Structure formats: structure tokens, C-alpha cells
Amino acid sequence: MSGTFDHVMIRVEDLEESLDWYTTHLNYEEKGRWEADTFTNVYIGPEELHDEGAMLELTYNHGDNSYELGNAWGHIAVRVPEDELQSSYDQLMEEGVEDYRDPESCGNRYAFVKDPDGHEIEIVKRDQGAKWSIDHTMIRVEDVDEAIGFWTRKFEYEHTGRWESDTFANYFMKPEGASEHAMAIELTYNYDGRTYDLGDAWGHLAVRADDLHDYWETLETRETEQYRTPADCDDLYAFTKDPEGHEIEVLERDWSDESLFPA
Structure with missing residues (x-):
């Protein structure tokens, strides 16, 4: 299905340390690896990855x-069963994972830890999907109306949930018809008019296309920014950006391919 999230890319300073952390604590496994002269990319995720589920891409x-x-x-958010939030968090603490916000401080609705590079990981209670599978990725936006319009018009996303408080609002979005196993995007809008710095430890979001060139043509028609076209990327993938500058990769995905990396 075109438009579902395929992966989230983060940059890591020590690949082996990061692989050990995710495989040990979240029971992830290596799904694929691409070795280039100057960098290495590794896809990781739960063993039981749904065909509309999202992976994590480590870039070293x-x-x-x-x-x-x-x-x-x-942050990225990972799922645990409804009745396993505290026990899952306790297990991570016993294993020496860095605590950030415990369940009690979050009203026993979720918790937060950090990976070796400081990327925040939310633990959320969900009864769908494999344990530790990616539930959503949160990004902060300065203009929430523009952000919602972007995901609605360009990628045909719809609201799947929202939370509005006195000082901020969270909006969850997925493609129309996406499985409950698919990753959502969480748009966080703070009412105080603050601005944000993208940094470089987070890389991009990636969405799947049934056909890269047809999908890219649709995005062009919808006036999506042409950051790196398919032709710029040897017709293997392409990149656009949202209004806030978050990079979005577009690629085809065939789980039966010998390699998960476009070639």
C-alpha cells in the first residue's frame, strides 16, 4: 500500500553498541545491511514484523x-501489551537502560527511556502488533495547520487520534486504510510559538510506494518539494521535505527481494 511508513532513520556514533542495545533490550533483529565505502546502513526490527510495520534504520x-x-x-514509540508497561519498564531498568521518565511520572499510561545516542524512546500500551514494534514517530511542528494539511494533501493521511491540552496538542495521522500495525506520525504543536532545530542525529522518515515513479509523479502534481528526485538517486528512491524541513524518503518495498535495500 502506497504511503505507509517503511522506516525511521537515525544516525549512531557506535554501530555495534547500538545494535547490541536494540537487539538485547528490544529483541530486535537485523533485517538487512548495506555497506558503502563511507557509511553502513542497517535495518532492524522485531522478528515478527507485520508487512505494514515499520523498521528502524541505523546509519553509521x-x-x-x-x-x-x-x-x-x-521520539519513536514502541508497543507493549496493555498489562505489561510496568513489567517491561522494570526489565529495562534491570538491564541497565537509561531511564528518562518512569510510568508513574507519566500517569501509568506510558514511559520513556533513551538509547545510547540519546534518542528518546516512548513505551506505549497497545494490544496490537508485536512487542516493541514501532507505534509512531513524533516530530514537532511550528505551524500545525500547515503540517496537517501537508500530510493530508500530499500523502492522503487522516487523523487517527488527538490530544489537546492547555499548552500543546498532539495529532496522530496515518494513510487512509492503513493497518493498525502501521506506524503513525505524531505531530506535536506547542502553543507558545517556539521554534525548533532539526539537528543531525535524526535522519528521515520513509514511506513506501507501490511504484516509485508513479507515486513521485503524484507528489509532483500535489506540489511536493522536489528535494532529491528519483533521477537524482539512480531511480532507486527519492526524497522530499515537509514544511518544517523533516526529510521524507520515498521507496518501493518488496519483502521477497534478496536485499531490502534498493539496488
């Missing part, structure tokens, strides 16, 4: 690199 640039998290990207 060879050499001694450090990254700034910024604050325009918020």
Missing part, C-alpha cells in the same frame, strides 16, 4: 562522528 558514518539531537524530532 565511518570515522569519529558526533551528532546533535536538536529538538524538531521528538
Whole structure:
């Protein structure tokens, strides 16, 4: 199905440390790897990954690199069963994971930890999907009307939930007809008019297309920013940006391919 999220890319300073962290604590497994001269990309995710589920892409640039998290990207959220929030959190604490916000401080509705590079990971209670599968990715936006319009018009997303408080609002969106297993995007809007820094520790969101060129033509018709066209990327994938500058990759996905990386 075109438009569903395929993966979230983050940059890591120590690939082996990050792989060990995700495979040990979230029971992720390596799904695919691409070795280039200057960087390595690794797809990881739960063993039981739904065909509309999203993966995490770890990007390691060879050499001694450090990254700034910024604050325009918020977190990824992973699922645990409704009755396992506290026990899952306790297990992570016993394993030495860095605590950020415990369940009690979050009204026993969710909790937060951090990975070795400081990326925030929310733990949310869900009865669908494999344990630790990615539920949503949160980004912060300065103009929520523009952001909602972008995802609605360009990618045919719809609201799947919202939370509005006195100081901020969260809007969850997915493609029309997407499975409950599919990852959502959470748009966070703070009412105080603050601005955000993208940093470089977060890379991009990626959406799937049944046909890259047909889908890109549709995005062109809808006046989506042409950041890197298919022709710029050897007709393997393409990139656009949302109004806030978050990068969005577009690629085809065939789970039966020998490699998950376009070639």
C-alpha cells in the first residue's frame, strides 16, 4: 500500500553498541545491511514484523562522528501489551537502560527511556502488533495547520487520534486504510510559538510506494518539494521535505527481494 511508513532513520556514533542495545533490550533483529565505502546502513526490527510495520534504520558514518539531537524530532514509540508497561519498564531498568521518565511520572499510561545516542524512546500500551514494534514517530511542528494539511494533501493521511491540552496538542495521522500495525506520525504543536532545530542525529522518515515513479509523479502534481528526485538517486528512491524541513524518503518495498535495500 502506497504511503505507509517503511522506516525511521537515525544516525549512531557506535554501530555495534547500538545494535547490541536494540537487539538485547528490544529483541530486535537485523533485517538487512548495506555497506558503502563511507557509511553502513542497517535495518532492524522485531522478528515478527507485520508487512505494514515499520523498521528502524541505523546509519553509521565511518570515522569519529558526533551528532546533535536538536529538538524538531521528538521520539519513536514502541508497543507493549496493555498489562505489561510496568513489567517491561522494570526489565529495562534491570538491564541497565537509561531511564528518562518512569510510568508513574507519566500517569501509568506510558514511559520513556533513551538509547545510547540519546534518542528518546516512548513505551506505549497497545494490544496490537508485536512487542516493541514501532507505534509512531513524533516530530514537532511550528505551524500545525500547515503540517496537517501537508500530510493530508500530499500523502492522503487522516487523523487517527488527538490530544489537546492547555499548552500543546498532539495529532496522530496515518494513510487512509492503513493497518493498525502501521506506524503513525505524531505531530506535536506547542502553543507558545517556539521554534525548533532539526539537528543531525535524526535522519528521515520513509514511506513506501507501490511504484516509485508513479507515486513521485503524484507528489509532483500535489506540489511536493522536489528535494532529491528519483533521477537524482539512480531511480532507486527519492526524497522530499515537509514544511518544517523533516526529510521524507520515498521507496518501493518488496519483502521477497534478496536485499531490502534498493539496488
